[in-house]
Amino acid sequence: MIPRLRPPFGLLDLATALASADVCSVSLFERRFAERFGFTDAVYFPYGRSGVHALLLALGMKSRSVLNPSYGCIVVPHAVLLSGNRVHFVDSTAEHFLPSAREWAGALMRETAVAVITPLFGYPVERAGIEAAIRECAPECFVLYDVAQGFDAFDERGSQLPGGHAALFSFGIGKMLSTLYGGMLTLRDARLAAGVRAMRDLYSPATRLHKFELLTYGIAVWAAFRQPMFAIADLLERRTNWLGRFTTEYYATDIPRLPRDFQVAPTPLQAALGLRQLARYETIATERARLGAIYEQRLRAGGVRTFAHAHRPTWSIYPLAVRQRERAVELLGQEGVQVGTLVNYACADLPGYEPWAGRCPYSSLWGASTINLPNWPGLGARAVEHIADRLLRLRDRHPDVFAWPGAQAAR
Numbered sequence: 108m109i110p111r112l113r114p115p116f117g118l119l120d121l122a123t124a125l126a127s128a129d130v131c132s133v134s135l136f137e138r139r140f141a142e143r144f145g146f147t148d149a150v151y152f153p154y155g156r157s158g159v160h161a162l163l164l165a166l167g168m169k170s171r172s173v174l175n176p177s178y179g180c181i182v183v184p185h186a187v188l189l190s191g192n193r194v195h196f197v198d199s200t201a202e203h204f205l206p207s208a209r210e211w212a213g214a215l216m217r218e219t220a221v222a223v224i225t226p227l228f229g230y231p232v233e234r235a236g237i238e239a240a241i242r243e244c245a246p247e248c249f250v251l252y253d254v255a256q257g258f259d260a261f262d263e264r265g266s267q268l269p270g271g272h273a274a275l276f277s278f279g280i281g282k283m284l285s286t287l288y289g290g291m292l293t294l295r296d297a298r299l300a301a302g303v304r305a306m307r308d309l310y311s312p313a314t315r316l317h318k319f320e321l322l323t324y325g326i327a328v329w330a331a332f333r334q335p336m337f338a339i340a341d342l343l344e345r346r347t348n349w350l351g352r353f354t355t356e357y358y359a360t361d362i363p364r365l366p367r368d369f370q371v372a373p374t375p376l377q378a379a380l381g382l383r384q385l386a387r388y389e390t391i392a393t394e395r396a397r398l399g400a401i402y403e404q405r406l407r408a409g410g411v412r413t414f415a416h417a418h419r420p421t422w423s424i425y426p427l428a429v430r431q432r433e434r435a436v437e438l439l440g441q442e443g444v445q446v447g448t449l450v451n452y453a454c455a456d457l458p459g460y461e462p463w464a465g466r467c468p469y470s471s472l473w474g475a476s477t478i479n480l481p482n483w484p485g486l487g488a489r490a491v492e493h494i495a496d497r498l499l500r501l502r503d504r505h506p507d508v509f510a511w512p513g514a515q516a517a518r
């Protein structure tokens with residue numbers, strides 16, 4: 108069984124992090140991270156969403172409009188809503204999960220205070236067009252790049268991160284780097300960074316019990332992705348919805364809420380774990396992109412339509428749209444390939460956002476039709492080629508299951 112994802116740390120990393128963690132780990136992690144991604148400051152948070160919440164408070168925003176892609180991670184709108192601000196959604200297009208510059212131009216308004224731009228899975232956004240739309244429709248708005256999932260995205264001008272006043276990264280399980288839970292907000296303005304840091308410094312310190320829970324969680328996650336433990340975790344997920352409950356808890360798809368520990372300071376152990384992986388970041392990112400490119404090449408050569416991109420994505424995850432998602436997951440599972448669909452990415456249709464339900468039809472389409480193929484480092488090119496070949500064979504046998512879903516969206 109090939110798991111969909113694997114955490115980028117091992118038991119040795121956990122043990123070393125535990126041994127090397129000290130009071131300086133958090134500030135060192137922040138400094139190194141800011142440097143690596145070209146920002147002047149970085150503030151480490153217990154979750155990425157905590158960073159969004161703290162940012163809006165530090166900006167002094169109340170009852171303001173925050174524009175978010177509907178196809179994305181629901182925890183960002185939750186953080187916006189629970190900071191006392193209003194969420195507006197921008198839809199995907201008929202061709203792509205990313206909103207195009209036209210969608211942005213149509214959704215931006217004078218009163219848009221913040222635009223959250225999300226190069227999801229490392230697919231570049233139409234930066235020049237979006238920036239032009241912002242200049243025209245909402246020149247004062249604060250631009251936050253949500254790269255929680257992709258960590259970077261590139262176009263002909265290089266990294267897209269310089270397009271934002273700030274950027275959000277997440278270190279949950281399944282992200283490019285993982286510190287069990289955690290997130291980083293990187294900033295350019297020193298005064299704002301000081302304000303954000305002051306918010307974070309108000310968080311309650313982690314208790315011993317909390318630290319112990321984090322460590323056991325780390326060991327459990329590591330164990331769950333080992334064979335044959337993975338088979339057990341997989342069984343639990345499919346037969347008992349045990350992991351399903353975990354993801355509902357984590358992603359809060361039932362009601363807008365934040366985790367009860369979203370304002371508990373991240374620990375030095377987590378920062379030390381982050382530092383270890385940051386040193387390997389180039390290797391991790393290169394390998395994910397390389398494996399993604401193999402899917403891209405094989406699937407396109409085999410006549411499968413894939414998501415278009417103007418520049419090669421970083422492919423933190425490899426997304427593929429299929430017409431009958433549940434059936435596709437089942438068929439791939441029978442071939443020993445676990446693909447992900449766990450997160451409902453059509454935010455506008457989720458509880459808590461009822462006025463938006465059905466108003467972002469293309470994000471609903473992609474939210475219901477996208478699967479993620481495994482491309483974690485360590486999987487290897489051979490395994491990826493093998494998965495692509497199996498997928499192509501399944502497509503030959505079940506052409507309507509694996510067809511591109513776009514044609515239906517027109518109606």
Ligand SMILES: *Cc1c(COP(=O)(O)O)cnc(C)c1O
Pocket residue numbers: 153154155156157179180182183225227253254255256276277278279288289290
């Ligand atoms: C995971 C993720 C987040 C949230 O990060 P947390 O650390 O879970 O709060 C935000 N945006 C995107 C696109 C994500 O994938």
